[in-house]
Amino acid sequence: xxxxxxSPTHLIKTRGQQVTLRCSxxxxxxxxxxxxxxxxxxxxxxxxxxxxxxxxxxxxxPRFSGLQFPNYSSELNxxxxxxxxxALYLCASSFSNNYGYTxxxxxxxxxx
Amino acid sequence: QQPVxxxxxxxxxxxxxxxxxxxxxxxxxxxxxxxxxxxxxxxxLMILLKGxxxxxxxxxxxSFNEKKQQSSLYLTASQLSYSGTYFCGTEIDYGQxxxxxxxTRLSVLP
Numbered sequence: 681x682x683x684x685x686x687s688p689t690h691l692i693k694t695r696g697q698q699v700t701l702r703c704s705x706x707x708x709x710x711x712x713x714x715x716x717x718x719x720x721x722x723x724x725x726x727x728x729x730x731x732x733x734x735x736x737x738x739x740x741x742p743r744f745s746g747l748q749f750p751n752y753s754s755e756l757n758x759x760x761x762x763x764x765x766x767a768l769y770l771c772a773s774s775f776s777n778n779y780g781y782t783x784x785x786x787x788x789x790x791x792x
Numbered sequence: 793q794q795p796v797x798x799x800x801x802x803x804x805x806x807x808x809x810x811x812x813x814x815x816x817x818x819x820x821x822x823x824x825x826x827x828x829x830x831x832x833x834x835x836x837l838m839i840l841l842k843g844x845x846x847x848x849x850x851x852x853x854x855s856f857n858e859k860k861q862q863s864s865l866y867l868t869a870s871q872l873s874y875s876g877t878y879f880c881g882t883e884i885d886y887g888q889x890x891x892x893x894x895x896t897r898l899s900v901l902p
Contacts, residue, residue: 713890722879722892723834736889770833780824780836781881781890 684709686771686784693791698759701787703771705752712754713781714746715770723770729754758789766791793818795882797893804870804900812865812896814880823856823863824881824890827874834879837865867898875900 685704693699705712711730715723725738729748743759752773758765768788772781795816802810814823822841826834840856840863851868867874877895 715892722895725889725891728890738889738891772834780826780839782836783826783833785833 684771684773684782684784686769686787688787689785690788691790693761693789695761695763695791697761698757699761699789701756701769701771701789703754703756703773703784705754705771705773706775706782707752709752709773709775709782711774711776712748712752713772714754714756715772716740717768717770717786719767726756761791763791765789794891795880795893797880797896799896800894801897802899804898806872806900806902807869810867810870810898812867812878812880812898813862814864814882814893815860815862816882818861818884820858820861820882821885822883823854825854825863825865826879826881826892827876828879828895829876870900872900872902874898
């Protein structure tokens with residue numbers, strides 16, 4: 681196992697720009713979820729992918745989108761960045777529905 | 793819908809016990825428990841599935857009451873390393889909106 685790796689670790693963007701965050705999951709982990717965590721808050725569910733298809737979505741606008749690839753990597757794309765998008769973005773993957781999620785260390789996004 | 797956790801925060805002395813509760817208004821498929829230390833990613837502790845048994849290891853265990861849609865995390869003889877924020881996460885079905893509770897901040901003092 682190689683764990684869950686996210687890149688970049690930190691990122692500064694300007695309001696209105698677009699950003700792509702990347703996640704590399706453990707081999708065999710066919711489920712990946714993305715979360716937004718504001719300072720002092722719990723992670724908020726953005727969406728989940730299972731075998732490259734979105735199968736669950738939280739209360740986030742369509743400008744938050746994602747992709748999952750056959751090689752267990754995934755992306756979170758955010759368009760038209762707003763100041764409130766500044767947060768820690770966490771990726772988590774799982775092998776099956778009987779296992780918990782393994783989290784990456786996150787990407788700290790700052791929108792100025 | 794976000795589960796409710798209680799208490800919001802708890803302070804313990806090393807060796808004391810603690811219970812953290814998580815409840816949902818919806819019928820749950822699973823309850824997860826995670827611990828997050830400051831500046832780090834959440835770490836999986838355990839999962840409880842509908843129809844499953846109480847789980848745990850050495851000094852950390854959990855239960856899931858399906859009738860009440862409540863789960864409790866039991867920390868026995870707490871250690872300094874137990875400090876952190878504990879989150880429960882719930883699913884109404886596999887892969888369906890895995891939602892975290894607001895967290896319980898646990899501080900273990902020497």
